[in-house]
Amino acid sequence: MTIRLVMRTKVALFFTFLFPIIFLFVYSGLFAHGNTAAVIYFFGPVVTLNIMGSGFWGLGMQSVMQRERGSLRRYRLAPIGSGTMVLSSLLANYLLGLPTIGLLVLSAMAFFRMPLRMTLLTLLVLVTVGTFAFAGFGLTIASIANTMQEAQVYNNVIWFALLFLSGVTVPLPMLPHWIQRFAAFLPATYLVTSFQAIMVRGESLFAHGAEMLVLLVSGTSGLLFAWKLFRWEKEEKISRRAKLLSLSFVIPFLVMGVWMNARGNLTAAWADTFSLMSRASSAQEEDTTRADGNLLEDFESPQEPEILLKRWQISTDGGATAHSLGELDVVSPGAAGTTHALRFKGRVEPAPGPDHGYVAVRYTFSLTPRDGGPRGIQFEVRGDSRLFQVKIEPPTSAPAVPTLSFVPDSDWQTVRLPAAWLAKPDGSSSTGTTWVLEILADGPPGDFKLDLDELRLY
Amino acid sequence: MPNENNSALVHVEDLHKRYGNLEALRGITFEIKPGEVFGLLGPNGAGKTTTIEILEGLRQPDSGTVTVCGMDPAREKAALKERIGAQLQATVLPDKIRVEEALELFAGFYRQSASIEMLLERFGLAEKRRAFFEKLSGGQRQRLALALALVNNPELVLLDEPTVGLDAQLRRDIYALIEQFHTEGRTTLLTTHYIEEAERLCDRVAILDHGLVIAMGTPRELVQSSGKGTRLEVRLAQPVLPDRLKQLDAVVDCREAEGTYFLHAQPPARAVAALIRFLEAEGNALLDLHITPPTLEDVFVEMTGRRLEE
Numbered sequence: 001m002t003i004r005l006v007m008r009t010k011v012a013l014f015f016t017f018l019f020p021i022i023f024l025f026v027y028s029g030l031f032a033h034g035n036t037a038a039v040i041y042f043f044g045p046v047v048t049l050n051i052m053g054s055g056f057w058g059l060g061m062q063s064v065m066q067r068e069r070g071s072l073r074r075y076r077l078a079p080i081g082s083g084t085m086v087l088s089s090l091l092a093n094y095l096l097g098l099p100t101i102g103l104l105v106l107s108a109m110a111f112f113r114m115p116l117r118m119t120l121l122t123l124l125v126l127v128t129v130g131t132f133a134f135a136g137f138g139l140t141i142a143s144i145a146n147t148m149q150e151a152q153v154y155n156n157v158i159w160f161a162l163l164f165l166s167g168v169t170v171p172l173p174m175l176p177h178w179i180q181r182f183a184a185f186l187p188a189t190y191l192v193t194s195f196q197a198i199m200v201r202g203e204s205l206f207a208h209g210a211e212m213l214v215l216l217v218s219g220t221s222g223l224l225f226a227w228k229l230f231r232w233e234k235e236e237k238i239s240r241r242a243k244l245l246s247l248s249f250v251i252p253f254l255v256m257g258v259w260m261n262a263r264g265n266l267t268a269a270w271a272d273t274f275s276l277m278s279r280a281s282s283a284q285e286e287d288t289t290r291a292d293g294n295l296l297e298d299f300e301s302p303q304e305p306e307i308l309l310k311r312w313q314i315s316t317d318g319g320a321t322a323h324s325l326g327e328l329d330v331v332s333p334g335a336a337g338t339t340h341a342l343r344f345k346g347r348v349e350p351a352p353g354p355d356h357g358y359v360a361v362r363y364t365f366s367l368t369p370r371d372g373g374p375r376g377i378q379f380e381v382r383g384d385s386r387l388f389q390v391k392i393e394p395p396t397s398a399p400a401v402p403t404l405s406f407v408p409d410s411d412w413q414t415v416r417l418p419a420a421w422l423a424k425p426d427g428s429s430s431t432g433t434t435w436v437l438e439i440l441a442d443g444p445p446g447d448f449k450l451d452l453d454e455l456r457l458y
Numbered sequence: 459m460p461n462e463n464n465s466a467l468v469h470v471e472d473l474h475k476r477y478g479n480l481e482a483l484r485g486i487t488f489e490i491k492p493g494e495v496f497g498l499l500g501p502n503g504a505g506k507t508t509t510i511e512i513l514e515g516l517r518q519p520d521s522g523t524v525t526v527c528g529m530d531p532a533r534e535k536a537a538l539k540e541r542i543g544a545q546l547q548a549t550v551l552p553d554k555i556r557v558e559e560a561l562e563l564f565a566g567f568y569r570q571s572a573s574i575e576m577l578l579e580r581f582g583l584a585e586k587r588r589a590f591f592e593k594l595s596g597g598q599r600q601r602l603a604l605a606l607a608l609v610n611n612p613e614l615v616l617l618d619e620p621t622v623g624l625d626a627q628l629r630r631d632i633y634a635l636i637e638q639f640h641t642e643g644r645t646t647l648l649t650t651h652y653i654e655e656a657e658r659l660c661d662r663v664a665i666l667d668h669g670l671v672i673a674m675g676t677p678r679e680l681v682q683s684s685g686k687g688t689r690l691e692v693r694l695a696q697p698v699l700p701d702r703l704k705q706l707d708a709v710v711d712c713r714e715a716e717g718t719y720f721l722h723a724q725p726p727a728r729a730v731a732a733l734i735r736f737l738e739a740e741g742n743a744l745l746d747l748h749i750t751p752p753t754l755e756d757v758f759v760e761m762t763g764r765r766l767e768e
Contacts (some may be wrong), residue, residue, distance in 0.1 A: 008554040008590075070550040074606070076516060077546070078567040079539040 002092035016058070020050040020100050021107055039112040041274070042079065043104075044195025045168045048188055050100060051130040052162060056155050059093040060138025063226075064151045072232045082230035086139065086223065094131050101127050117199045125212070126198075127207060130191045133215035136222020136249075137187070138273035143229035144243050157309040162188040167196075173267070173274040180267045183258030190215055193270060200273050214256040224397055227354045292455035294375070296365055299330055311364055324443075326359035328442040334453045335380035335412040341453035348445050358442035363455070366434050367422065374421040377437065377454040383408035387443045388450060392421045393436040408450060416458065466525075466615055467492045467645045468513060473522035475508050475669075482508045484669040485522070490647055492613075495640050497656040498649040499754060500666035502763070506649035507547065509666075510618050512645070514544050527614055540569055543612035547619045549603035553592035556701060557602055559581050560591065561609055568610035581605040581635065597628040604635055615639055617648040620656060633658055653755045665758055672761050681752045687724030689750045692733070695743035706730035722752075 007013065066072050075085065105123070108114040116123065126145040137158070145151035152450070163169055165179055166188035172180050183189045190211035196202040205212070225246050229238060260266050297311075314326040334341035347423030350357045367375075391403045408417050422435065437455075441448045468490035475483040483505045490496040498506045511517040512524060515531035515538055524531055527541045551560055558574065567573035578584040581601040586594065594602065596729060600620065607615055621629040622638065629652070636659050639646045650656055654661050657677045664674040673680055687710050692703075702714040703719055708728035712721045723729030737744055758764070 004559075005552050070548065071552060073546055074549055074551060074564075077514060077539065077544045079536045080567050081536075120487055254738045 002089065002096075015053070016096055017100055017103060019053070020046070020104055023049055024107055025111075026447055028108065028114075033364055036115075037115050039079075039108060039114045040117065040199050041171070041196055041261065043108055043114060043199060044192050046108075047101060047104060047127065047195060048130065049163075049168050050104065051097065052134050052159070052168070052188060054093055054097050054100075054131065055136075055138040056136070056141070056159055058096075059089060059135050059153060060142045060155065061148070063089060063139065063142035064145055064148055067231060068148055068234050070234070075234040082232075083227050086226045086230060090132075090135050090139070090223065093135055094128070097131050098127070100327075117202065118205075122198065122205045122425030126191065126195060129212050129215045129219070132219035133191075133222075134219075136219035136226075138222075139226035140222045140246055140249050143226050143231075144238055144246050146236075162186055162388065165231070167192040167447050171274055173271040177267060181261055182257075184260035184266055185253050187215060187218060189351075190256070193273075197269070199393050203267055210256065210259070210277065214252045217252040218249065221252070225249065226427050274367075295454070296377075297342070297363070297455040298338060298451060299334060299342050300338055309343075313362050313364075314344075314346075315360045315362060317359075319416045324357035324359045325349070326361065328361065331451065335451075336454060338453060341380075341451045343449065343451050344439065344441075345447070345449040346441070347447050348441055348443065350445055357445070358440055359448070360438050360440040363437040363439075364434055365437065375422060375457045377415055377422065377455070378414055378416040380412045380453045381406065381408040381415055382410055382412045382451060383450040384448065385409050386441065386446075386448045386450075388448075389440045389442065390415065390417065391438050391440075392417060393438060394424060412451075412453070459559065465492075466490060466716070467494075467527060468496075468511070468647065469523065469525040470513075473512065473524060474520045475517065476520055481513075483519070483522075485666075486666070486669070488664050488671060488674060489613075490576050492645050493643040494661045495636070495646040495648070495659055497663040498647070498659075498666055499651065499653070499656045499663050499758075500649075501651055502568065503668075504649075504651075504666040505570060506666055507618055510544075510616050510647065510649055514542065514616055515539065516768055519535040538667075540610065541612055542614045542616060543607035543610055544616040545603045545607040545618060545620060547601065548621060549606065551591045551602075553590060555591050556588055557586040557591070557594070561605060562605050565609045570611060571609055572611040577605045577608060580638075582631075589754070597624055597631065600624060600632060601635070604632070608664075615644055615646045617646065619649055619651070621650070621652065629655070644674060653753050656754055658695035663754065665754070665761070666752040667762050673757060677754060680754060682755050683757075686728035687722045688752055689755075689756070690719075690721040690723055690726065690729065690733075691746075691748040691750070692719040692721060692744065693746040694719065694737070694742075698740070700744065703733070703736075706736055709733075713714045722756075 005012075027046050028039045029040055031038065046278065071457065072085070094127070097181050101123070105116055109116065115191050118126075140154075141154045141158070145154055153163055165175070166172075166183050166186040168188050172183055172189070175183070190208075193213050194205075194208040197208065198205060229242055229246070231238070299308075308328070308330070311327055316324045316326060324347060326344065329343045329345070330340050331343045332340055341457070344361045346359045348357050348359060381388075385407055387405055389403050389405050391401050393401060402421060404417060439452070441450070466489035468488075470489070471487045472485045473483050473487070474481075474485055486505070486509065488496070498509060500506055508517065512519050513526050513531055515535040518532050528760065529538045529541075531538055555563070558578065561574045561577055565574060575584075581604060583598065583601060583605060586598055589598075591599070592601075604617070605621065606741075617636070620659055621632045624632065633655065636646065636648070640661075644746070648655075648659065660677065662674065662676050663680065664671045665680070666672070673683075675683070698718070698719075700712045700714045700719060703721060704708060706729060708723050708725055709732070710722040710724055712719060714720070719731075721729065728753055730747070730749075734744070736742075
């Protein structure tokens with residue numbers, strides 16, 4: 001009946017089915033930029049957020065609301081006990097949550113090409129244990145709160161702590177070390193990190209048996225509290241002693257937190273999962289860019305600076321006395337009606353001695369089998385009528401690397417590098433290896449500026 | 459269904475219940491026989507709801523003996539709930555539950571249940587079977603609450619203020635439904651603070667005040683035992699002092715309000731004759747005379763000095 005009633009309530013339908021999907025799009029779109037590797041990483045937090053929401057705001061608040069509204073009184077006249085009431089609400093919450101999880105999985109697979117890197121049985125176990133644990137949380141709060149307002153206060157305090165300190169929103173490795181240590185005491189951490197370790201690192205569910213056990217214990221104790229402290233009417237108030245007793249609910253988390261911290265490699269494992277995701281994400285980012293014909297870079301898609309700078313790096317004349325400087329920026333507009341271009345600017349300042357200074361920007365890329373045989377590279381440039389040199393360094397050292405000079409003016413113009421430059425000296429396949437395109441400003445001392453765009457194979 | 463045994467279906471003896479400093483029940487005693495409609499009449503705060511909730515097993519008495527259908531409500535809750543049906547003062551159900559679903563849901567909680575179709579027809583809810591609870595009027599909600607009380611075909615029905623908050627017409631509709639309980643021989647306990655309800659529906663009434671039973675019997679017995687007698691409402695051509703009317707033969711009491719004299723007389727015929735003789739002797743004239751039999755309200759006022767709805 002509870003399920004039927006939810007289906008008839010627009011607000012409940014929204015929060016049960018649509019809201020989690022919105023979160024999936026927010027996480028996958030904003031945080032993961034649609035990058036599959038990152039979507040895989042953030043899928044656990046999305047599922048955990050959904051499970052937490054149904055436990056705290058669905059099941060827990062629903063119980064308090066029914067009591068405050070007086071609708072439990074009628075049930076009290078029937079030959080059913082508090083245990084039946086608690087178990088039936090728990091079951092309804094679980095059955096309502098399953099289709100939502102299915103919807104999340106299907107949406108992530110359909111819209112973000114996310115592979116489900118676990119068996120359906122593993123997913124079911126994670127979701128069941130998680131739902132049970134957070135239902136226990138919601139029911140415990142509902143048991144000790146005398147009013148809706150009181151329940152909201154308890155819920156908010158715990159909700160926000162779990163939301164921001166357990167990897168549900170902010171990835172744990174991005175938090176200060178001491179917060180990561182604290183996160184080991186939070187149940188949401190167990191579910192999030194188990195999901196991530198299984199999805200990203202390919203670990204088995206059994207490797208996270210301890211986390212599952214603690215979540216099961218907390219769910220069971222929540223259920224017992226809800227049963228023993230169940231109140232049919234709002235006039236019945238809970239004693240201070242019972243409230244204090246309910247604090248024992250946190251004991252499993254304290255034990256688990258101490259154990260996880262004592263193990264030592266706690267934060268390292270989380271950081272490793274995160275960096276695995278980041279590396280896979282960068283590789284995919286590169287591949288995605290290449291998916292547009294022969295385009296290597298157009299600077300159009302929203303990119304985090306750190307991702308951009310992984311492929312584009314500045315180098316200068318070096319040496320302790322060098323004074324040359326260079327920096328990269330994304331500017332508007334780009335070439336051929338596009339929105340963005342990469343700006344390489346700085347100042348050439350000779351160091352004392354015979355060598356004149358220089359500043360170079362280096363772009364690392366590789367060719368894939370899809371690109372076919374050796375091909376040339378071209379890019380659009382504009383600048384301040386200063387001389388630049390460009391060359392491509394092969395993956396293996398070569399006796400002499402050809403260089404091309406160009407003097408860009410304020411209009412966009414195309415620079416083409418011959419296909420022979422991307423052929424290996426020994427004639428072997430040039431795919432799968434790393435090449436470096438270097439553009440060098442080494443003319444007379446002074447400021448320089450070069451805009452680059454539409455870097456592609458031709 | 460009705461208990462064939464003639465012994466009391468409900469037995470309450472020296473029942474006490476206290477909430478903090480408030481003594482809600484101060485030792486009440488009564489019995490309800492099978493097939494009887496028994497009323498607990500009293501003002502708000504008299505202890506009616508506390509009594510009915512103890513009988514339902516929802517509250518524990520501090521002391522005293524309670525037996526319902528041969529069971530102790532505090533110890534044999536589940537078994538007792540199978541045999542009783544109850545209606546709360548205010549029944550709240552989920553907004554989006556349909557009438558038919560509510561009956562089916564609650565019927566599912568019991569080992570045996572009445573026919574849902576029969577209940578829908580009997581309580582005039584057949585046309586509203588698909589309506590959500592939130593869309594029902596006050597009268598329809600109360601009829602649904604009564605139908606829910608019968609969903610397990612109980613031998614004892616406990617109704618807590620079944621018509622409170624309803625207008626006069628809706629109250630009469632509910633009375634007709636409760637009268638059917640009596641026709642079926644179903645034992646019923648109802649609490650009320652409406653005189654009309656107690657007089658019309660109840661075989662016997664216990665009047666409660668401040669947690670005590672101050673009078674008990676059939677409505678007729680209670681009224682006849684009242685020393686106040688029949689009420690005469692009199693309007694005269696010329697004013698007289700109420701004390702002079704009070705001295706007339708068979709007049710028990712007299713008070714005046716806005717030109718109308720309210721006399722209580724026993725027996726009334728002798729008082730009317732004495733009044734006419736008095737008016738002739740005084741050169742006064744009778745403009746209007748209403749004779750109304752005494753009510754339970756009069757009994758309550760006589761015993762407590764207060765009106766029921768004060």
